[in-house]
Amino acid sequence: MSEVRNPGWAGETGAFEVLSEGDVRGTAYVGRRPLEGGAPGAAPSYPYQLAERDPDAPLFEGPYRERLGKILSRYPDARAALLPVLNMAQEVRGHVSPETMDEVAELLGLAPAEVRGVATFYTMYNRRPVGRYLIQVCTNVSCNLCGADDVAARFLTETGTAPGEISEDGLFTVIEAECLGACGFPTAVQINNRYFENVDADAVPAILERLRAEGLSTPQEPRPGSGNGRGRATVEAVVSAGTPAGSGAPGADSGARHVSAETRDRAASDEAAGGDSDSRHVSAETPRSDSGAHQDRAQPADGESA
Amino acid sequence: MAYPYEHPSETRVLSTHFGEPRARALSFWREHGGYDALKKALEMGPEAVVETVKESGLRGRGGAGFPTGVKWSFMPREKDGPHYLLINADESEPGAFKDRELLRWTPHQMLEGALIGAFAIRAEHVYVYIRGEFFEPAQVVARAVEEIYEAGIAGDDVMGSGHAIDVTVHCGAGAYICGEETALMNSLEGRRGQPRVKPPFPAAVGAFGRPTTINNVETLCAIPHIVTHGGQWYRQWGTEKSPGTKLFNMSGHLERRGNYELPLGFNLKELLYDVCGGIPNGRSLKAVIPGGSSVPILSADEIDIPMHYEGVIEAGSMLGTASVIVMDDATDIIKQVRRIVDFYAHESCGQCTPCREGTTWVAKIMWRIEHGRGTMADLDTLVELSRNMIGTTICVLSDSAAAPVLSSLEKFRDDYLARIPKTRLPAPGPAEGAGAPAALAAGDPAGAPAHAAVEA
Helix, strand or coil, X not given: CCCCCCCCCCCCCCCCCCCCHHHHHCCCCCCCCHHHCCCCCCCCCCCCCCCCCCCCCCCCCCHHHHHHHHXXXXXXXXXXXXXXXXXXXXXXXXXXXXXXXXXXXXHHCCCHHHHHHHHCCCCCCCCCCCCCEEEEEECCHHHHHCCHHHHHHHHHHHHCCCCCCECCCCCEEEEEECCCCCCCCCCCXXXXXXXXXXXXXXXXXXXXHHHHHHHHHCCCCCCCCCCCCCCCCCHHHHHHCCCCCCXXXXXCCCXXXXXXXXXXXXXXXXXXXXXXXXXXXXXXXXXXXXXXHHCCCCCCCHHHHC | CCCCCCCCCCCCCCCCCCCCXXXXXXXHHHHCCCCHHHHHHHHHCHHHHHHHHHHHCCECCCCCCCEHHHHHHCCCCCCCCCCEEEEEECCCCCCCCHHHHHHHHCHHHHHHHHHHHHHHCCCCEEEEEECCCCHHHHXXXXXXXXXXXXXXXCECCHHHCCCCEEEEEEECCCXXXXXXXXXXXXXXXXXXXXXXXXXXXXXXXXXXXXXXXXXXXXXXXXXXXXXXXXXXXXXXXXXXXXXXXXXXXXXXXXXXXXXXXXXXXXXXXXXHHHHCCCCCCCCCEEEEECCCCCCCCEEHHHCCCEECHHHHHHCCCCCCCCEEEEEECCCCHHHHHHHHXXXXXXXXXXXXXXXXXXXXXXXXXXXXXXXXXXXXXXXXXXXXXXXXXXXXXXXXXXXXXXXXXXXXXXXXXXXHHHHCCCCCCCCCCCCCCCCCCHXXXXXXXXXXXXXXXXXX
């Protein structure tokens, strides 16, 4: 076969062998991390699966509270913010416990049972803690035809775990996943934020080695808002605190467009304030320099892909 | 060129810039005519845009193939409140991986189509519903959204036209069923992704109770090209009923897997053997799923067909998302069908009894047949169960689960018969419950695959 494998496991580049892992992942061209501002429509919504997380971290404080305001400003009612808010809770805490669900319910003014019903419906909400790297191996049909079962088994033996368990070093949890939408690049494996494609069983030890190296080299990120006590936020509090959440309480103006000009101005000034935005958003035309600063720490700096 | 391989037969319209990292940037996109179509559409007016799309005959690329222009024309012309456009980027049909490529290589192509669509249906807010697993594509789209806000292409005054259109990236959290349009609306509203009964249709009562249109990523990506060149231009490819080009998602046992953009109606056999280089390792073909896991399986002698909507239906299957899954002659077809049914059992939203119970029981029966513990009566039960799963539920998930079972039973019956023991089974041992084969006790029982471990 004339396959050209990308050494970064980010897709088989085929006729495009000049592409780097960063080119395939698009890491030179990503929005700012939600906590760093960004356009309201872009920044609030997309989730992260941080490698470093703290099950007891306070939710919705500091920059996370500001991001919550941006999320709320994008929907006609507070309920619609439920999925993004649960995403955010999981980003901070690593899993969504019943207590977390209750906190989210209080925040959004929903019944706890409603939030539990939603949080248990979706597969990406971990209901118990997982390892620093959650390894999800697609074993659905397209990957299965190309040996996904062997890949999943190899991940389990190499990490010494049973499905869903956390490895002894706390680094890995391996589970089977349903179709990850990368059927042309079997076997597809999702590890936290990242897709690893064209993985065969023999590649597993090297991937784990890479993750171990990343896990050990990553410094502890200061937790935003830590030390601020555990005051619980509510929609009203967020709105009255002046965070951009539309001109009134969300839901009150469902007939009108629900992003106030104030929100946009604020976002615009956020952008202007980040004077180094040109260097942060490494233009796709320029040679890629280290753009890792604003990305999830779990993503490799560009140099690592070689 | 279609990533990761290219082929001379390809007709590149949507996939011109696949594999080209620079194409993600707005500056590049503008230099290559990006957002000129939006400007043109804003001058044409909503009615003319809808007419152009109708004239092109573009059919929705999410699987059902409903004509896009007709769908848009269902939206009320008089506004008494907000309208919404939802982009269905919840690609999770096993076999489909085209939207992910469109999202991560050409985010502006989709956003331009979305803004044109929003203008045509008088929507003021576009939600891009991206499946939660697509972190990397979502980041790329988020950056593109930032750029169009900065450039005044989205926001209060779209390209100086006075129209206001907002764009929000909204990420899901892992549920196949959210690709169904009414489930997607429920999910967007912060509910469980359970499909709604239709009518009322989304164009009357959609997201947040307002008129809503849901379009697939690939559909919207075609819109700027159609607006630029006109409806008739798009009809130079494909057939009367299936005009245009389509991304074919080729996976499974192929020499060169990947996406290929070809005119609708391209011959499936040629697609496998010429474009994708045939079956690797000197093996021969056993079966093909032509449109993603939810369509009936075709056997090796049924593949000399044109890949357009009507052609695949004539062959007894469906084009779906044109996600072609290829299986060679060493494939354990029963295992693969069981894996597909496991998937549907896991993803059933649980609303309707025929689906909730049917998928679970079909998965259990498939499991015991796969492990040599089935009976002849099981084959009849499979047929009966599957037939009761067709047309009896709110959405088509259970129909989708039944399709591979019924078609494989019909076309690969010998494979099933070979698995069924010719002698009576020994009595179950003490570790087994009644009807629970040893394999179940050994782990990974049907209906509770390993990923349930974290969710439980």
